């Protein structure tokens with residue numbers, strides 16, 4: 001379903017970034033719209049927008065892939081005490097919005113199906129942005145705070161990727177999709193997550209059958225199973241977050257009990273790889289998350305999985321062989 005919220009999430013959380021302006025811009029827009037405003041000028045947006053970018057530059061000097069940016073230079077100047085606040089705000093109005101107002105509503109190169117504002121910068125009587133109801137509803141929804149937290153998490157991830165040169169795929173082992181709330185949740189601690197939300201997300205793919213024995217799963221319903229054991233996280237685990245969707249399947253109770261804290265036999269693992277590839281290729285909502293967690297191409301995902309399996313079985317050598325009739329190759 002295309003909703004104002006899912007499109008907003010797609011704009012802010014997914015997609016390529018050449019600068020982090022959209023995070024600051026999105027956060028500022030939500031804050032303004034939350035106050036019930038329907039029109040805002042660049043002069044009104046500038047202080048908060050610039051503040052967010054100044055804070056970000058203190059965290060991480062690289063906020064753009066471009067070699068230079070006059071606007072970011074102004075923010076740096078303010079941080080260094082070389083520019084006063086009024087000058088920063090004036091420069092922000094002049095320089096800071098030039099691309100982001102046009103670029104923000106773009107999704108994969110075309111206009112997003114939901115519009116949040118109308119660009120009225122050229123309206124001489126009342127210049128600025130007309131904030132549409134879609135934005136007000138989003139800003140005043142119960143999920144607005146989550147969007148804010150997700151934006152902040154995504155922003156830090158992009159910064160980290162640029163600063164380290166490591167792709168975000170490696171850095172985002174713990175971005176999980178909660179299908180109950182349809183949220184991406186960034187997990188920073190090795191704490192067991194509430195994984196019940198993945199049932200809805202995965203049950204369609206498994207067609208009500210156990211991922212291991214391939215038998216129909218009886219009520220009261222499937223169990224969310226960590227393929228590579230969750231217990232790894234209590235050890236000095238160096239692999240990807242095993243408490244994430246790429247490593248979760250639905251299983252019947254007997255298989256869950258029999259498997260316990262063991263990885264499945266390696267002959268079963270291609271099923272998981274195929275499952276993840278199928279979800280990605282079918283443009284499932286989990287597509288982006290799975291790619292971020294395990295790799296953008298099938299070859300990278302294959303390598304990620306193999307390495308994770310190798311490390312898991314080094315740490316916990318005992319493996320469990322699923323029953324006959326199972327998905328083994």
Ligand SMILES: [Zn+2]
Nearest residue numbers: 210213252255
């Ligand atoms: Zn089973």
